[in-house]
Amino acid sequence: MTDTTLVRCLTFLRLSDEYTAYKTAKNSSERFSTIHIALLRVLVIGLVAFFTLSFLLVLLVSRFNQNYAPAPYIKDATMYFIVVGDWGRNGTMNQLEVANAMGSWCETRAITNNGKCHLIVSTGDNFYDNGVHDVHAKQFNDSFEGIYTHSGLSNTPWYLVNGNHDWRGDPHAQIEYSKYSKRWIFPDYYHSFIIPNLVQFIFVDTTPFLSDYRTNPKMNTKLLEQQNTEKQLIWFKEQVKKGEDAKVLWKLAVGHHPMYSAAGKHGDIPEMISNFEKLMSEEGVHMYWSGHDHNLQHLRNDTARFFNGKLRLPLEHVISGAGSETRDDIEDHPLLKAKQIGSGFVFVKIEREVLTFSFVDYNGQETFTSTIKIW
Numbered sequence: 400m401t402d403t404t405l406v407r408c409l410t411f412l413r414l415s416d417e418y419t420a421y422k423t424a425k426n427s428s429e430r431f432s433t434i435h436i437a438l439l440r441v442l443v444i445g446l447v448a449f450f451t452l453s454f455l456l457v458l459l460v461s462r463f464n465q466n467y468a469p470a471p472y473i474k475d476a477t478m479y480f481i482v483v484g485d486w487g488r489n490g491t492m493n494q495l496e497v498a499n500a501m502g503s504w505c506e507t508r509a510i511t512n513n514g515k516c517h518l519i520v521s522t523g524d525n526f527y528d529n530g531v532h533d534v535h536a537k538q539f540n541d542s543f544e545g546i547y548t549h550s551g552l553s554n555t556p557w558y559l560v561n562g563n564h565d566w567r568g569d570p571h572a573q574i575e576y577s578k579y580s581k582r583w584i585f586p587d588y589y590h591s592f593i594i595p596n597l598v599q600f601i602f603v604d605t606t607p608f609l610s611d612y613r614t615n616p617k618m619n620t621k622l623l624e625q626q627n628t629e630k631q632l633i634w635f636k637e638q639v640k641k642g643e644d645a646k647v648l649w650k651l652a653v654g655h656h657p658m659y660s661a662a663g664k665h666g667d668i669p670e671m672i673s674n675f676e677k678l679m680s681e682e683g684v685h686m687y688w689s690g691h692d693h694n695l696q697h698l699r700n701d702t703a704r705f706f707n708g709k710l711r712l713p714l715e716h717v718i719s720g721a722g723s724e725t726r727d728d729i730e731d732h733p734l735l736k737a738k739q740i741g742s743g744f745v746f747v748k749i750e751r752e753v754l755t756f757s758f759v760d761y762n763g764q765e766t767f768t769s770t771i772k773i774w
């Protein structure tokens with residue numbers, strides 16, 4: 400290195416004074432002291448730069464990841480997944496039987512993925528009756544880790560939303576549990592992920608949209624008050640745009656509360672219809688998956704097909720809320736296409752433009768199957 404380059408470097412590091420002092424030092428002791436001070440300054444400058452850059456990097460990554468879940472790898476545009484809801488009851492009320500039937504279906508039907516489903520979708524009400532109260536709650540083991548142990552489910556990621564029962568406890572503790580379990584993927588109250596050229600999942604947090612909950616003393620009203628539903632709807636539209644940019648074939652939305660339901664206990668939910676039906680139909684969402692009612696239902700509103708002068712595929716509604724306890728309360732409903740009374744889940748296979756979904760009971764028996772094609 401020439402003297403001029405060295406001087407430039409030292410000037411850049413604000414060490415030109417030390418360089419001059421070094422050059423004019425009277426003896427080796429003075430020279431040594433000058434080098435000592437220079438090294439100390441380099442060390443301090445280096446440390447400050449390192450911590451500042453690290454902080455900025457962490458800030459950037461966390462900002463980028465907010466509301467985004469990591470997507471599973473799909474190797475040949477064929478994917479298998481299960482939708483289950485309303486399940487956490489320490490293995491009772493058929494929860495364990497449903498869990499084993501889920502594993503068995505993945506093992507025997509997810510043929511092109513070595514007997515493994517790519518993911519499990521939970522439609523909420525993950526823990527009865529009152530959610531969990533902190534991230535170390537016993538229910539994570541007693542109702543989840545210790546229940547879904549079938550070899551067909553091992554290492555399969557779960558993507559979740561909170562239901563109204565989860566909102567009775569600390570809904571944020573379920574988000575935090577993502578740090579403790581590799582198969583629990585719950586990055587925020589609402590979140591999404593995209594598998595480019597194939598499918599987009601958008602998970603919405605529906606409990607804050609139902610005004611009765613905000614004044615219900617059983618609910619975590621303090622946290623509910625902080626939820627901004629308008630912001631969530633704007634976010635939803637932004638996600639759809641990202642899915643379109645990634646050329647997804649399928650847009651699937653997931654939430655806890657259904658819009659329409661033939662179950663007598665809850666029935667149709669006007670606040671869900673007013674907030675989401677037009678939005679999802681206009682944005683070209685193909686299916687809305689929910690839970691809340693303890694059975695399986697397929698509904699479709701064939702009249703809601705024209706938006707902005709375009710004929711679209713009608714939004715398909717599937718309720719999967721029979722992960723443990725069930726209710727025999729299904730009544731006549733003009734939009735109802737199929738139902739299953741009794742505990743169970745929905746198994747889904749996507750092969751590019753073709754999506755097939757099957758209702759399966761807790762004995763592993765298929766009770767209904769339907770195919771949707773994109774045109």
Ligand SMILES: [Zn+2]
Nearest residue numbers: 524562563691
């Ligand atoms: Zn519910």
